[in-house]
Amino acid sequence: MRYDILINKLEFFGFHGVLEEEKRLGQKFIISGKLTVNSPDALKEDNCEKTVNYSEVCHLIGEIVEKERFNLIESLGDEIARRILLEFPLVDSVTIQVDKPWAPIRLNVENVAVVITRSWHNAYIGVGSNMGDCRSNIETAVKYINDSIFNKNVNVSTLIKTKPYGYVDQNDFLNGAIAIKTMLSPEELLHFLQKIELDLHRTREIHWGPRTIDLDIELYDNLVINEPDLKIPHHEMHKRDFVLQPLCELNPYLVHPVYGKYLVDLYDEIKK
Numbered sequence: 001m002r003y004d005i006l007i008n009k010l011e012f013f014g015f016h017g018v019l020e021e022e023k024r025l026g027q028k029f030i031i032s033g034k035l036t037v038n039s040p041d042a043l044k045e046d047n048c049e050k051t052v053n054y055s056e057v058c059h060l061i062g063e064i065v066e067k068e069r070f071n072l073i074e075s076l077g078d079e080i081a082r083r084i085l086l087e088f089p090l091v092d093s094v095t096i097q098v099d100k101p102w103a104p105i106r107l108n109v110e111n112v113a114v115v116i117t118r119s120w121h122n123a124y125i126g127v128g129s130n131m132g133d134c135r136s137n138i139e140t141a142v143k144y145i146n147d148s149i150f151n152k153n154v155n156v157s158t159l160i161k162t163k164p165y166g167y168v169d170q171n172d173f174l175n176g177a178i179a180i181k182t183m184l185s186p187e188e189l190l191h192f193l194q195k196i197e198l199d200l201h202r203t204r205e206i207h208w209g210p211r212t213i214d215l216d217i218e219l220y221d222n223l224v225i226n227e228p229d230l231k232i233p234h235h236e237m238h239k240r241d242f243v244l245q246p247l248c249e250l251n252p253y254l255v256h257p258v259y260g261k262y263l264v265d266l267y268d269e270i271k272k
Contacts, residue, residue, distance in 0.1 A: 001040040002092065005054050007033040009099075012065040016076050019104060023069065030099035031061050031080065036119075039090045052088050060087060073098045077116035085118055085183050086149060093119035118183050120152075121221050124250065125178040125193065126234065126243050128214040134174040135159065137200055137213045142178060144196045150188075155179040157246035171210065177218070177246035186220050190230050193217070218243060222257045233257060238266050 015026040035052060042051035061080055070076040077098040084094045095117040103112040125145070129137040138159060146154045159176040182189055193215040200213040218234045225232040233256060237243045244267040247254065252264035259266065 001043060002036055002038050003043070005035040005037055005052060005057075007031070007035070007054060007058060007061075010058055010061060012062050014065045014069075014076075016065075016070045016073060016100075017104075018071050022104065027100070027102040029065055029073070029076075030101065031065065032097040032099070033057075033061070033080075033084075034095045035084065035088075035091050036093040037090050038092045050090075052090050057084060057088065060084065073100050073112075074114050074116065077114050078118070081116050081118035082150075082183065085120065093117065120181045120183055122219075123180050123182050123189060123217060123221075124219040124247055124254070125180065126175070126214070126216040126218045126237070126246075127178055128173045128175040128242070129212060130164065130171040130173040131210050131212045138174060138176065140200060141196050141213050141215060144199070145178060145180060148192065150184050150192070151180045151182045153179070153181040155250060157249045160242065160245060162242040173242070175242040175246065177243070177250055179250045186217065186223065186225055186230060186232060189217060189220070218247060219254060219257070222255070224257050239270065241267065241270055244270070 010031045012029050012031065013026055014029050015023055016029065017023060017027070035057065037052050039050050041047065060083060064080050064083060065076065068079065070079070077096045081094045081096045085091055095115060097113055097115045099111050099113040101111050103109070105112070127138050127141060131137075142154065142156055145151055155178070157177040159174050162173050162175050164171070164173060184192060197213050197215055216234050217232055218237050220232050223232055234243070238256060238259060244263055248264050248267050252262065254263045255261065256263060256266060
């Protein structure tokens, strides 16, 4: 069972802003938050040790507001949300509102505020390699993913050897899938994975051509995104046994958000 903890209008004095006067003199900031907690045992057992200590959350917020400095209150709110997710594992989602009542805009205004939400999301990443030491390439990519503070619960499928898809005049691939929980947005996750590919010397000279590493976001929660540089679910995953087989090993009853079918059923269809 999930429940929300609300924190309303914590007041702190901090030095956040773009203007030199704000950095030097400081001003009041008011922080509110909603934490969605996943801990049914806390309710069943009436056990304070199995929930989130909101006093500790409040002191963490104060430490960030009073000791760190940001130009943007957007950045301040995002840092608070991120740190809460990292330091309190029972929190699934957090929304932070940062109010800046003394904002220097030279107009009669009661308040200026931003609202930032960060959550843990379920993502599934397809991974493949057919250049160099393929297993080492994949293991290095997994280490990058696992070492990031923005990810947790990293689980890797069995790696399978498969024939190339599309452009066939190349070596066989080693393919697999990676399940993660991430606080990165789909766009942030894409950029993060592209940075790993770049670090591992991925080039894009031939469409579907050889590569040291290939990292594709196959699924992200149940989102459907169709942008020029980002398509989720991956647009051809339902046709590819080398994608579906590892995903089914991790979670066969994931539902494809476009076709509304279990992945295991999609896999059975292409194997017939």
